[in-house]
Amino acid sequence: MNKKTLEATAPWILLVLTLVIWQATCSLFNVSEFIFPSPYRIAQQTVEFSGVIAAHAWRTYWVTMAGFGIAIVVGVLLGFVIGSSRLAYAAVYPLMTAFNALPKAAFVPILVVWFGIGIGPAILTAFLISFFPIMVNIATGLATLEPELEDVLRVLGAKRWDVLVKVGLPRSMPYFFGSLKVAITLAFVGTTVSEMTAANEGIGYLLISAGSAMQMGLAFSGLVVVGAMAMVMYELFSYIEKHTTGWAHRSTNNE
Amino acid sequence: MTTANFVDFQNVWLAYNDELLAENHFAVEDINLQVKQGEFIAIVGPSGCGKSTFMKLTTGLKRPSKGQILVDGQPVTGPLKISGMAFQAPSLLPWRTTLDNVLLPLEIVEPFRSEFKQRKDEFAERASKLLRTVGLGGYEDKFPWQLSGGMQQRASICRALIHEPKMLLLDEPFGALDAFTREELWCILRDLWTEQKFNVILVTHDLRESVFLADTVYVMSKSPGRFVVKKEIDLPRPRDLEVTYTPEFTHIVHELRGHIGAIRQAGAVINQ
Numbered sequence: 001m002n003k004k005t006l007e008a009t010a011p012w013i014l015l016v017l018t019l020v021i022w023q024a025t026c027s028l029f030n031v032s033e034f035i036f037p038s039p040y041r042i043a044q045q046t047v048e049f050s051g052v053i054a055a056h057a058w059r060t061y062w063v064t065m066a067g068f069g070i071a072i073v074v075g076v077l078l079g080f081v082i083g084s085s086r087l088a089y090a091a092v093y094p095l096m097t098a099f100n101a102l103p104k105a106a107f108v109p110i111l112v113v114w115f116g117i118g119i120g121p122a123i124l125t126a127f128l129i130s131f132f133p134i135m136v137n138i139a140t141g142l143a144t145l146e147p148e149l150e151d152v153l154r155v156l157g158a159k160r161w162d163v164l165v166k167v168g169l170p171r172s173m174p175y176f177f178g179s180l181k182v183a184i185t186l187a188f189v190g191t192t193v194s195e196m197t198a199a200n201e202g203i204g205y206l207l208i209s210a211g212s213a214m215q216m217g218l219a220f221s222g223l224v225v226v227g228a229m230a231m232v233m234y235e236l237f238s239y240i241e242k243h244t245t246g247w248a249h250r251s252t253n254n255e
Numbered sequence: 256m257t258t259a260n261f262v263d264f265q266n267v268w269l270a271y272n273d274e275l276l277a278e279n280h281f282a283v284e285d286i287n288l289q290v291k292q293g294e295f296i297a298i299v300g301p302s303g304c305g306k307s308t309f310m311k312l313t314t315g316l317k318r319p320s321k322g323q324i325l326v327d328g329q330p331v332t333g334p335l336k337i338s339g340m341a342f343q344a345p346s347l348l349p350w351r352t353t354l355d356n357v358l359l360p361l362e363i364v365e366p367f368r369s370e371f372k373q374r375k376d377e378f379a380e381r382a383s384k385l386l387r388t389v390g391l392g393g394y395e396d397k398f399p400w401q402l403s404g405g406m407q408q409r410a411s412i413c414r415a416l417i418h419e420p421k422m423l424l425l426d427e428p429f430g431a432l433d434a435f436t437r438e439e440l441w442c443i444l445r446d447l448w449t450e451q452k453f454n455v456i457l458v459t460h461d462l463r464e465s466v467f468l469a470d471t472v473y474v475m476s477k478s479p480g481r482f483v484v485k486k487e488i489d490l491p492r493p494r495d496l497e498v499t500y501t502p503e504f505t506h507i508v509h510e511l512r513g514h515i516g517a518i519r520q521a522g523a524v525i526n527q
Binding site: 146148149151152153154155156157158162166167170171173245247248 | 311314315316334335336338339340341342344346348349350359360362363364365398400414415418
């Protein structure tokens with residue numbers, strides 16, 4: 001097996017290894033499935049409740065994507081504004097940092113008062129938790145412009161807008177796609193957390209109700225499903241990133 | 256060709272901001288300079304003497320604190336679109352092919368800008384032709400990271416020339432290249448200039464480069480940045496690289512070297 005295929009299969013090998021050790025530990029020490037279910041038990045329950053899980057998973061998925069969509073729009077717009085104006089950067093950035101430090105789960109009770117139980121709080125929590133990295137990355141991409149290049153363009157009579165569109169935006173694209181990968185996983189966290197207290201549907205709700213019914217296998221299935229969805233979306237954006245901004249990922253011999 | 260001055264600096268002083276102006280601390284002082292149409296001048300001097308500041312003044316990116324600058328008979332009040340610039344770093348855009356990088360100025364500067372969509376093929380052909388003259392034929396669709404440093408610098412010079420500027424400003428354009436590539440690019444620049452006769456202002460710290468290429472070499476002193484020596488290079492044109500091994504050439508280089516040495520000595524006394 002050459003190095004490349006080994007690298008590609010390494011995560012799968014590690015996964016299988018973990019499952020084997022997990023299963024062995026549970027069987028060997030006879031761990032109660034109400035405390036810590038074995039992988040086999042989790043798989044069993046996943047199949048048993050597959051219809052229910054799929055329904056909740058679909059709900060979590062589209063709610064997350066809705067919140068993530070809003071996060072992209074708002075994050076790009078805000079990032080564009082604070083990346084293109086020094087004043088806006090100085091004004092907005094400290095407040096945004098403070099906002100980002102707040103635990104987003106703490107917003108859920110407030111959102112419930114405003115929007116009631118259901119999709120409202122979940123979408124908004126996913127949005128609140130995921131727009132920040134997008135905004136920061138767009139702003140960084142726009143703000144890092146070589147002074148020489150700016151001179152070259154300004155001497156031609158380029159307006160600020162020209163410089164932003166011809167240089168700033170393309171330059172920030174790798175940062176943008178990089179941030180999407182991070183943001184989508186955060187968005188799943190936001191949705192799940194919100195659903196745990198403020199919904200009657202979704203994986204978060206499933207986790208809570210399975211837990212309270214001592215259905216530990218089912219609760220773990222829920223975790224596995226959220227993890228799998230986040231992983232798939234991450235890989236999707238990673239793929240898009242590689243195929244749209246390949247120029248940023250090649251080792252160059254310049255400069 | 257007219258004999259009128261193309262670039263005319265009249266007692267130009269520049270302080271970078273109002274505080275420095277109040278302290279009478281100038282980056283460049285009392286610059287008087289007359290450049291003829293189509294003349295190739297080089298500015299040499301120790302690093303930090305305000306050579307790059309001089310470039311910014313000429314292109315209108317900076318306005319003088321005192322004095323007046325005329326280019327092509329007009330006072331300079333803002334960025335001059337009749338000029339093209341290239342720097343030590345090629346600063347090509349990595350997401351654009353070589354051809355698209357060269358075309359960038361045409362997407363910005365008028366009148367090409369408004370015609371860019373309709374005349375794209377024509378412009379692309381012009382860019383290809385320019386790339387061929389600097390030896391980059393066949394590299395149109397390569398990306399900057401697929402080119403060597405010397406090739407990137409050639410593309411950067413093509414970008415500076417694509418809109419047929421009347422004035423080319425080069426800020427140590429060959430500084431980061433190895434000796435052989437550098438001499439190769441001297442010849443490319445010489446040929447482009449011989450053919451198109453635009454004005455060139457070359458800022459460099461390579462004395463051989465300045466003597467080989469320029470009609471007139473100016474030596475700048477440091478703190479304050481002033482022109483202290485003007486040296487007409489009367490070596491016959493066209494010049495070949497062979498000329499750099501002649502006694503006349505060496506003599507001029509030595510003389511300039513002496514001036515620079517004196518400036519550096521003077522600078523050392525006041526500890527700068």
